[in-house]
Amino acid sequence: MPLVTLLAVSGLILMPSSTWAEDGARLAAQLCSACHGVHGHSESPMFPRLNAQTPEYLVAQLKGFREHARAETDARSYMWAIASQLDDATVQSLADYFSRQEAIPGAAGDAALLASGHEIFEHGVPDKGVPACASCHGAQAQGAGTFPRLAGQHQEYLLRQIEVFKNGTRGNAPVMTAIAHTLSPEQAEAVAAYLQSR
Structure with missing residues (x-):
């Protein structure tokens, strides 16, 4: 999904981060679910699963995207603009939400x-x-x-x-x-x- 579409769907263009309530579930649904799936359980291998992830890791990565410390192509294409809109309280709220989601076992292979x-x-x-x-x-x-x-x-x-x-x-x-x-x-x-x- 193009970045402009992601931003429009998430509402980032329409309202600044300072007006967002610190509601992790609502923010995750509005901001993250298009790529990372419902409750962070991504179905696409393009996007990582966030459900049951450690909150410390999520905070570090969101801040890393915001500060451009992660520079891989996917980070630049998807996360830099989104993370630039997130203040520390919002980052923590999202991290807390995803860390509390159920871990779902993966698929077996060879x-x-x-x-x-x-x-x-x-x-x-x-x-x-x-x-x-x-x-x-x-x-x-x-x-x-x-x-x-x-x-x-x-x-x-x-x-x-x-x-x-x-x-x-x-x-x-x-x-x-x-x-x-x-x-x-x-x-x-x-x-x-x-x-x-x-």
């Missing part, structure tokens, strides 16, 4: 691929110095503080984020930048498939 991804998630890739994903993202990939929930996230979205960490356009997580350069395409695909299945 058993061998999932087993390989599970191994990387739990143990990393020791011979390449890649730590276990679970060490930052939680034993169930549920996220912890500013480390995002990855469980149930779209495989395609996760692979795209690994790419933007690798090419440097998303530079707000140095640990992930280093990991993205170390994972092989096959390893990245395996761990993304496993995470989608959680």
Whole structure:
């Protein structure tokens, strides 16, 4: 959906952020659901699932979009203009709302691929110095503080984020930048498939 259409649908053109009530559910429905789905459960792999995401991560990313700290193409195309309209109270309200939404398990995939991804998630890739994903993202990939929930996230979205960490356009997580350069395409695909299945 073009950015101008998104802005018009969300009402951003029609009313300034200072007039918005701090009502996360209403704001999420007006502002976010066209791309991120009802209650943040995106059906399109183009857009990440926000339901049950950690509030600290959501706050950090929304502020990152607002301040142009995230510069990947999707951020510039979809989120820069939207986030520029959000004050800190609105950011917190949206983060609190999405963090309280139900986590919905993802879809299973190829058993061998999932087993390989599970191994990387739990143990990393020791011979390449890649730590276990679970060490930052939680034993169930549920996220912890500013480390995002990855469980149930779209495989395609996760692979795209690994790419933007690798090419440097998303530079707000140095640990992930280093990991993205170390994972092989096959390893990245395996761990993304496993995470989608959680």
